[in-house]
Amino acid sequence: MNYRRIVIAALAATVVYYVYGFLVEGLLIRKDFSPYSAVYRSADTVMGYMPLGFACTLIATFVIAIINAKATKADPAPRKASDSVCWSEFSCYVRSWGPTT
Secondary structure (H helix, E strand, O other): OOHHHHHHHHHHHHHHHHHHHHHHHHHHOHHHHHHHOOOOOOHHHHHHHHHHHHHHHHHHHHHHHHHHHHHOOOOOOOOOHHHHHHHHHHHHHHHHOOOOO
C-alpha cells in the first residue's frame, strides 16, 4: 500500500466532489431549490457546518481509498491513482444519498 497515493487520491476526490457539487447544485439547479426554501437550511446555518462537512468528506474519501488499495493489493496488475479517485468519488455520492437532519 502506497500511503502517498492514497492521500493524493483522497484529496483529489474531495476537491472533485466539492467542485462538482458547486457547479451542479450551486449554479445549474439552484433556481430549482428556491420554491422550497422553507425545507432547506439557510446559507448562514449551512456555513456553520462547512468545516465539519469538509472534514467528514475527507475522512470518507480517505477510508474508501484505503479499502480500494487493500482490495486491489492481491491483483498484480498495476493500478493508477485514478482508480482510487473513482472509488473515493463513489463513496462520497453514496454518503450524500443518506438521510440528512
